[in-house]
Structure formats: structure tokens, C-alpha cells
Amino acid sequence: MPDYTTFVDTYKIIPFVMGVGLIYPNPKTETRRLVGILLVLISVVPFSIMIFIDIYDCWKRRDIINIIRHTTVVGPFLGGIFKMFIMYYKKTPAKGLVDEIDNDYASYNSLPSSYKSIINKSISNNLLYSEKCWAVTVITCVMTFPFMAVTLNIYNFLFKSEPTKHMVHDLIIPFMEPEARFDSPTFEVMFVYMLYACLLYVINFTGYDGFFGLCINHACLKMELYCKAVEDALRAATEMDIHDRIVDVIREQNKLKRYVDLVQATFNIWLGIILIATMIQIGTCMYHITEGYGLDLRYIIFMTGTVIHIYLPCRYSAKLKHMSMETATLIYCSGWETIPSNRIRKTLLFMIARGQIPIEITAFNILIFDMDLFVTILNSSYSMYTLLRS
Structure with a gap:
């Protein structure tokens, strides 16, 4: 049994969720995915129409709190549905990323143990943070809404003489009396329907965003490995052997550049959208928490998840940028001074x-994602919050 197999075999959660969420780039399932995406879109249309009608009614009576409450939920939800269309449109570069990871893992089986320790550390980091921790974060942020609704309903029916019902997301149903939404079977049908919406939410955000983290971390792994390869190449017995192995490293540098171009092509639209969306989301969540109907734990958790959601791509992109510049230092410290050949020294110089030259991930191919951008987003969100309060 080889140490490393494929992307699907190595990471269980992200590929599975991507498959369930109809975003895994498999050419054999393109038609089925497209049909599935259209069916999902049709299934969420009633929910979206009801929310937009309620938003319009709130706008007519200048109910800003409920407008923000609705948009805070429906915005990311529709963004998750949009991810299905993005990944179908970007299926070619996304498939290229999966194929590159598969090919790299197949080649890693022939590497010495010193390389495998680096690979194992990277994979373990991915499994813990990009898969498990991210999945737990998304589930916590989203499922808090139905969990609290179920808890309150059980408590009210057990300990109150006149129990009140709580929906997952309180929504006035069009063309019905406001209190009719709590009557059976309307309440039960809407509760199950909103649970379905929560499930879609979890699937879309776990798979797509987790895939981005795995791809960035793999790019960093590729750089670590070829820097290690330079160090080992300079210990070769003959000048010709050193030269040939250095040429192999240059090929890996070129492959890395093409790989990062695939990452950029796959995710640049999504990065631009979340840049704008989370900036608005954080500000409106803060306003709802401080100016709404009392302190709402659900929206505090949801806002925390939103901050993490924009922090992670900024953190991953900053990591890629830092690692790309760190390769210059690692190559410089690889022991070139012991090599008498000017040809090899000049090659290392290039x-x-x-x-x-830093490798950067950008939104809409314009805005550079890094930790400076994350700070800017938080500052802009707070400015929006103060503007809403005024």
C-alpha cells in the first residue's frame, strides 16, 4: 500500500462534501451536476421569495432591524448556491488542481523519508485545520439556529402552560396572517424546509472554502519540497549530477507557477464576492446584535464565523506569499558556497x-489577499456599523 494515494483518499470530508454539494470537478458527472444544481436552485426559490417579500414589507414600514436580520441570513445562503454555478463554470481549472495534487501524491511515494516527514506534517495540518476545524466552525455557526429553536420549543412545551413556538429563522409567510405561521402543519413544514436550507448552507461553505485552503497549503508544500531538493542537489557527487537535479527543481518552480495560476483562475471571482459580502455582513451583524431585540447568541456566533470566513483566505494567501519569498532565503542557505562551478552558482542566483518576487492571490485579479486586507475589511466593517448607528 503506497504512503500517498489521491486527493479523494487522503481527505475524506472535503471531497465528500464537494461531491454532495455538486461542486466536485468530475467530467463524468457534469450533466448530472448541472441538473442537480438547477433542482437545488428551484427548491430554494420559495424560501428566497418569501424572505424578499418580507424584506420589502419591512422596508415599507422602515423596519431596519428585520431587514438586516433577513439579509444577514439570505445573503450568505444565496452566495452558497452561487458557488455551485461558479464551480461548474470553473470546472476545468478546478479539475486541474485535483489532478495536480493526485500526480504530486503519486510522485511522493518515491521520495526519501526526510521529504515524507515534511509531506506528513503538511497533510496532518490540512486534516486538522482545513478539514475538521473548518467543518466544525461552519456547522457551529449554521446549526446554532435550528439547535436553539428546537431547544426553546422543547423547553416551552415542557415547562410553560401557554408555549410559544420558535422557527429556525422567523419569517412571515406571504398572503397569510402573521400568527398563522405557527399553526400546524405550516409551522412543521417551514421548520423542515429551513432545516434543509441549513444543510445546504453547511455543505456549500464546508466544501468550497475548505478546498481553497487545501489548494493553498499544497502550494506551500510544493515550495518546501523543492527548497529541500536544492539543498540535497548541492550534495551530489559530480557537477553534472548537481546541474541535472537543479534543472529538475527549476521545472518544479515552473509547475508551481502554473498550479498557482489554476488556484487564481478557480477562486478569483469568489474571493472578490466574499471581500465585499463579509465587509457588509460583519457591519450589519454588529448592528443587529447591539441595536436589535436584545442580545442574540445566534448572531454573535454567526458574526464570529463570518470573521473567520474572511480571515482564513487572507491567512492562507498571506502564508503562500510569505512562503514564496522564504524560498529565496532557503535556497541561499542551501550551501551554494561549497560549489566551485560558476554555471551552477549563476543558476542558483536566478x-x-x-x-x-512574491506569489500573490488576488480578488478579481486586482485586490491582493493578505493580512493587511483582513485588517482593512474589519476597519471598513466597523465604519459601516457606526454609519448604521448614526
Whole structure:
């Protein structure tokens, strides 16, 4: 049994959720995915129409709190549905990312143990943070809504003489009396329907965003490995052997550049959308928490998840940028001074110069994702919050 197999076999959660969420780039299932995406879109249309009608009614009576409450939920929800269309449109570069990871893992089986320790550390990090921790974060943020609704309903029916019912997301149903939404079977049908919406929410955000983290971390792994390969190449017995192994490293540098271009092509639209959306989301959530109908734990958790949601792509992109520049230092410290060949020294000089150019992930191919952008987003969100309060 080989140490490393494929993307699907290595990471169980993200590929499975991507498959269930109709975003896994498998050419054999393109038609089925498209039909499935359209069916999901049709299934969420009633929910979306009801919310937009309620938003319109709130706008007519200038009920800003409920407008924000609705948009806080429906915005990310529709964004999750939009991810299905993005990934179908970007299926070619996304398939290229999966194929590159599969090919790399197949080649890693022939590497020495010193390389495998680096690979194992990277995979363990992915399994813990990009898969498990991210999945727990999404589930916690989303399922808090139905969990609290179920808890309150059970408590009210057990301990109150006149129990009140709580919906997952309180929504006035069009063309019905407001209190009729709590009558049976309307209440039960809407409760199950909203549970279905929560499930879609969890699937879309766990798979797509987790895939981005795995792809970035794999790019960082590729850089670590070829820097290690430079160090080992300079210990070769002959000048010709050193030269050939250095050429192999240059090929890996070129492959990395093409791989990052695939990452950019796959995710640049989504990065631009969440940049704008989370900036608005954080500000409106803060306003709802402070100016709404009392302190709402659900929206505090939801806002925390929103901050994490924009923090992670900024953190991953900053990690990629830092690692790309760190390669220049690692190559410089690889022991070139012991090599008498000017040809090899000049080759290393070009590799160092190339490593000093940072590799950056951008939104809409314009805005650079890094930790400075994350701070800017938080500042802008707070400015929006103060504007709403005024």
C-alpha cells in the first residue's frame, strides 16, 4: 500500500462534501451536476421569495432591524448556491488542481523519508485545520439556529402552560396572517424546509472554502519540497549530477507557477464576492446584535464565523506569499558556497531572484489577499456599523 494515494483518499470530508454539494470537478458527472444544481436552485426559490417579500414589507414600514436580520441570513445562503454555478463554470481549472495534487501524491511515494516527514506534517495540518476545524466552525455557526429553536420549543412545551413556538429563522409567510405561521402543519413544514436550507448552507461553505485552503497549503508544500531538493542537489557527487537535479527543481518552480495560476483562475471571482459580502455582513451583524431585540447568541456566533470566513483566505494567501519569498532565503542557505562551478552558482542566483518576487492571490485579479486586507475589511466593517448607528 503506497504512503500517498489521491486527493479523494487522503481527505475524506472535503471531497465528500464537494461531491454532495455538486461542486466536485468530475467530467463524468457534469450533466448530472448541472441538473442537480438547477433542482437545488428551484427548491430554494420559495424560501428566497418569501424572505424578499418580507424584506420589502419591512422596508415599507422602515423596519431596519428585520431587514438586516433577513439579509444577514439570505445573503450568505444565496452566495452558497452561487458557488455551485461558479464551480461548474470553473470546472476545468478546478479539475486541474485535483489532478495536480493526485500526480504530486503519486510522485511522493518515491521520495526519501526526510521529504515524507515534511509531506506528513503538511497533510496532518490540512486534516486538522482545513478539514475538521473548518467543518466544525461552519456547522457551529449554521446549526446554532435550528439547535436553539428546537431547544426553546422543547423547553416551552415542557415547562410553560401557554408555549410559544420558535422557527429556525422567523419569517412571515406571504398572503397569510402573521400568527398563522405557527399553526400546524405550516409551522412543521417551514421548520423542515429551513432545516434543509441549513444543510445546504453547511455543505456549500464546508466544501468550497475548505478546498481553497487545501489548494493553498499544497502550494506551500510544493515550495518546501523543492527548497529541500536544492539543498540535497548541492550534495551530489559530480557537477553534472548537481546541474541535472537543479534543472529538475527549476521545472518544479515552473509547475508551481502554473498550479498557482489554476488556484487564481478557480477562486478569483469568489474571493472578490466574499471581500465585499463579509465587509457588509460583519457591519450589519454588529448592528443587529447591539441595536436589535436584545442580545442574540445566534448572531454573535454567526458574526464570529463570518470573521473567520474572511480571515482564513487572507491567512492562507498571506502564508503562500510569505512562503514564496522564504524560498529565496532557503535556497541561499542551501550551501551554494561549497560549489566551485560558476554555471551552477549563476543558476542558483536566478532561482533566488525569482523567489524574491512574491506569489500573490488576488480578488478579481486586482485586490491582493493578505493580512493587511483582513485588517482593512474589519476597519471598513466597523465604519459601516457606526454609519448604521448614526
